[in-house]
Amino acid sequence: MSTAATADASSSGDTTEGSVRLLTLQSEDGEVFEVKETIATQSVTIKGMVDDDCATSTIPVCNVTGRTLAMVIEWWNKHEIGAVSNEKELKEWESQFDTIDDKSDRDDVYDLLMAANYLNIPTLLDCCTSAVAEAIKGKSTDEMREFFDIKSDFDEKEEDALRKENQWAFEN
Amino acid sequence: MDIKKHKYHRDWSGLPENVLATISDKLSLCEFLPLSNVCKPWRSFQKETLTTHRNPLRGFPWLVMSKGTGSGPKRCFSALENKVRKIKMPKADGGLIWGSFEDWLVIAKSLSDEPDQIYICI
Numbered sequence: 001m002s003t004a005a006t007a008d009a010s011s012s013g014d015t016t017e018g019s020v021r022l023l024t025l026q027s028e029d030g031e032v033f034e035v036k037e038t039i040a041t042q043s044v045t046i047k048g049m050v051d052d053d054c055a056t057s058t059i060p061v062c063n064v065t066g067r068t069l070a071m072v073i074e075w076w077n078k079h080e081i082g083a084v085s086n087e088k089e090l091k092e093w094e095s096q097f098d099t100i101d102d103k104s105d106r107d108d109v110y111d112l113l114m115a116a117n118y119l120n121i122p123t124l125l126d127c128c129t130s131a132v133a134e135a136i137k138g139k140s141t142d143e144m145r146e147f148f149d150i151k152s153d154f155d156e157k158e159e160d161a162l163r164k165e166n167q168w169a170f171e172n
Numbered sequence: 173m174d175i176k177k178h179k180y181h182r183d184w185s186g187l188p189e190n191v192l193a194t195i196s197d198k199l200s201l202c203e204f205l206p207l208s209n210v211c212k213p214w215r216s217f218q219k220e221t222l223t224t225h226r227n228p229l230r231g232f233p234w235l236v237m238s239k240g241t242g243s244g245p246k247r248c249f250s251a252l253e254n255k256v257r258k259i260k261m262p263k264a265d266g267g268l269i270w271g272s273f274e275d276w277l278v279i280a281k282s283l284s285d286e287p288d289q290i291y292i293c294i
Contacts, residue, residue, distance in 0.1 A: 106182075107182055110182040110184065111182070113187070113191055117188055117190065117191050125191070125194060126194070129191065129194040129195045129198065130198060132195050133195050133196075133198035133199055133203075136195070136199060136203060136207070137199065137203045138203070139206070140206060141206045141209040141210055144206065144207070144210050145210055145211075148184035148185070148210075149181075149182070149184065150184055150185045150210055150211050151211075152210075152211065153185075153211050153212050154211075154212065162209045
């Protein structure tokens, strides 16, 4: 996955570029991004702030690192109306999120999921959850634990009960 | 731009419930069920979801095709997936599948016993 090349802002607060209003977003690790308001409002959270006139100074995007925020901004840029010439091209670009078999892709999709959830970006949330759902399909419980690096928090007795419950497991 | 790889642990078991819900909406019942045994948060989410949430992929009942009072896996037809699934139902062994009501499958074990009810998730 590539990251967006986005210029860091030299000043905080909202500015305008031509007739386009720019918003200043700051990641949890202090990286600052200037983003067109028309693009950033793909986030329902940010749109709410703009509508309520609360987006006049730097918007802190807590819980989201600069690296992830750059990916989110790249997502917004690609999904701006008219940014890509057709639906097919957009789908091709989105296909990089389809498989999360690589650990690094999985980490990226996790970060994007949390960002999409925090910033309320329905299109990004839909794309990332599809990738996770595809990864879950066909995996047993143990395979899922390994894939998502989840340690069982059931005690021995509970694990035994689960195994018995597995008698309900479905066979193809 | 300085690209930093973050080393912190991504806690998939701690995914927010609405994120889990969006993921589970994209799964059929058979794909969804194994989630409950992965960890406690996923288990409690699934328990809650199966009883309160209606998913279009899981909204159509299966047709139980096994006859008689035999033991062994019961064959069920899922019209949505166009697949026959076999389900092990130890509690139903030796019982007669009598019928179903809402999400319940009613098994009659014998004339002298009370009908044994088994919850089936559909």
